[in-house]
Amino acid sequence: MTQFTQPDQHALDTLRLIGPAPENWVPPRDGIDHNVVIVGGGQTGAAFAFALRRAGIGQVSVIDAAADEGQAGVWLNRARMNKLRTPKSLAGPEAGLPGLNFQAWYEARFGAESYAEIDRIPRTRWAEYLAWYRHFLEIPIRYGTRLTRIEPAGEHFRLHLEVRDGTAVRTVVETARKIVLGNGVAGNGGPNIPAVLKSLPPALLAHTSEAIDFAALRGKSVAVIGGAASAFDAAGTALEAGAGQVHLFARRERIASVPVTRTRAYPGAYDNYFHLPDAIRWSQARRFRHAGSTPPVDAVERVTRFPNFHLHLGAPWTHASVRDAQQVETHVAGESFAFDFVIAGTGYVVDLALRPELAQIAGHIRLWRDQYVPAASDSDDALGAHPYLGAALEYLEKVEGDAPYLKNIHVYNPAAFVSFGLPVGDVPSMKRDIAAVVQRISRDLFLADLDAHEARIHGDIAADFDESVYAQSVWQRDRADVA
């Protein structure tokens, strides 16, 4: 997939000019396997690994439950759009180094003219770029390794891991001082399956987060539930795969088309969002929920050009039953429909209780509903379930002093949305939030070993030169008179 034969001179020059990565400065500790474990080997995991390396923090391990790199992340599996939804000009995982960014990579292969011509980044090109990034920077990712439980153990964590090797699965426990959760859109919850769909069997229903056999939908009638980008992407993929009829059902009377978060896409608001008062952050999150998540216009146009695509507005499903074990029946707005397959493009929920790896600690984590009580007219249970995070995206304690280890878990996934105003993990978050987390990890690891560092910075050090270098010029009155 990656075109390694192409010139990467700009990238090579970048690495040459920034010089070698610093030595690991974190003193080893008995019984500690990793200073940092990054859970998730998608774009986030790779970008953190590089940023931590450049910060001189060693003993970092990136794990991913996926069997291999093609199945990790979303870009070659669950993402079904033709182009990224985000602008091509955003900073990505390059840590501020232009020679490692998407544009440099793309122009080295396809030319500056071609880059100027693309309006947004083609999805598969982004996946190729990320694969190149991982390989070029030699970032090791341990695939087939799933975190199943975080067990606090004083100053560190015991991480329970399920490691797959072919069909064999073994369980191991490794220790780590810091955790970064780069575990994706469902990383603090799961797919949102509306109650009305919950009783449908998997043969008739899939959520967009799952692998879907679109070829099997050829000639079939398909219902897609949801009005945001993933629903339109799934409908488009089904239509292009030859589905007979595709009906998309949206609750809203109009498809959301007002990108309200764009009002804060300027440096002041972007950089300082965390420091806004809770009431403002809450009302911003509410405003977004009210306006809805907007699909890009090309995702809508991708489906509307098909005569066998039908859009139902103001059409929530309230009923669904299985007919002859083969079809799903429903009644919407007084009409009856039968479908061969239903796709839920209904997004994700934040609910810490859904994550097995958080089971032991979830009850101690401060949520927005613990912190902020909005007016009744402004209440929102879904937003209230989001963790109320600290400045480095770390969990905070529900009860102060109860679970001090929580500050060592950094949440780099969309559960940080209410606290940070962005779906964290998406490209727009990378520039601001990776740097903030790495800076905090560095600070915490440094201060945790203050004695060792104090000894090191007070330590003896050899002189760069001796007195002979300047001895002949030292002022001496008697010699000056002679001169």
Ligand SMILES: Cc1cc2nc3c(=O)[nH]c(=O)nc-3n(C[C@H](O)[C@H](O)[C@H](O)COP(=O)(O)OP(=O)(O)OC[C@H]3O[C@@H](n4cnc5c(N)ncnc54)[C@H](O)[C@@H]3O)c2cc1C
């Ligand atoms: C359909 C779709 C379209 C999107 N489009 C865009 C877009 O256009 N622009 C944009 O900026 N963002 C978009 N996003 C958001 C997108 O998820 C992020 O940009 C990007 O994938 C985030 O990368 P990540 O590495 O944080 O998470 P992911 O790419 O989701 O990777 C997370 C990884 O964590 C692993 N993992 C999860 N749990 C565990 C565990 N317990 N143990 C070990 N490993 C685990 C998973 O296997 C996965 O590989 C889209 C998301 C989806 C679902």
